[in-house]
């Protein structure tokens with residue numbers, strides 16, 4: 001989309017200052033940005049800041065500029081609405097369909113994707129009233145981001161921290177690309193995802209590594225968590241992949257560490273996705289001290305051993321009963337194509353060889369895929385379906401991969417509504 005109309009609602013929470021970066025993101029991308037703070041939000045950030053950043057006037061009340069009928073005009077023209085921070089009160093008013101200020105009135109006139117980005121104390125996030133309001137909003141097709149866990153205002157820590165501005169922007173950008181990219185359809189699905197590149201130590205200062213940025217695996221974790229999945233991300237080396245909210249991250253270095261984490265965690269997962277770029281070889285031995293060149297100028301004698309094939313091992317584990325039979329296993333194929341065949345030919349052969357349920361094939365090398373923001377490729381299923389993945393952001397590609405994954409998970413609880421699922425999460429004290 002070339003120039004979109006982005007409406008940013010700001011609730012009255014301390015995280016309001018962080019939304020300034022989201023406003024900048026959309027302004028710098030060339031979009032028309034309108035900021036609608038609540039009156040309470042202006043206690044945290046002044047209207048002048050929002051006006052300067054967005055380049056547009058700011059008002060809070062339907063009775064400001066009555067002749068312009070702003071709530072109808074701005075709501076109707078919006079291509080994306082982001083509300084951050086979304087306070088408990090703001091979500092309650094939106095869920096009830098109230099129209100007692102310009103922002104809530106505008107929400108009743110929009111027909112574009114709407115993202116609420118909650119930020120509040122854990123007790124407020126877990127309160128049955130908030131849980132019910134979130135469920136109501138999700139049932140209406142609104143995206144309510146699952147907040148991060150971490151430092152809250154004061155000395156508190158817990159669930160309720162506003163996701164980082166770059167994560168909010170990644171979700172907003174995804175919905176601009178594809179309005180239906182984030183159905184809340186993976187609630188209760190446990191996903192184990194690997195990402196990034198492994199590093200195989202040579203000595204205390206050097207390693208064999210690869211160009212993986214981790215961006216595709218992180219994008220999968222980001223989108224899966226916002227579709228309701230419980231996500232564990234086992235991460236090797238990465239470069240600026242973002243910090244997906246509500247995702248547990250486990251860091252590893254080598255292929256063997258990755259294998260240990262994946263093998264131990266896979267029996268508890270419904271879906272396992274191997275997006276990591278695993279080194280096929282590692283040095284036979286790791287020198288205890290820095291290897292010296294000792295005046296030699298010929299090829300260095302580094303002997304390599306073969307690393308375990310983790311994906312193939314997981315498929316074997318499923319056949320052996322160590323991993324439940326219903327677990328969905330997804331692999332990636334990074335191919336350049338060569339004299340023996342094109343990217344897709346190699347992908348088909350790899351799917352047969354690895355025995356996974358779904359293989360994401362993408363072309364790498366020549367500036368493609370590794371480290372870039374965009375990706376393209378194919379989805380190959382074990383039963384012979386082949387789907388092209390149109391060129392787009394890695395988060396967009398992740399959303400299409402997850403559509404396929406969701407169709408393979410036998411008990412994605414399609415029969416349960418988001419409301420009943422969320423209510424099952426009520427803390428004991430509130431029952």
Ligand code: CTP
Nearest residue numbers: 274275276278280308309310311331332333334
């Ligand atoms: N993979 C793995 N363990 C390895 C190598 C790869 O689990 N030792 C996984 C990757 O995470 C990916 C898939 O296998 O999901 C394919 O990885 P890729 O590097 O494309 O293929 P290889 O198995 O290494 O095969 P080749 O090098 O012959 O292309």
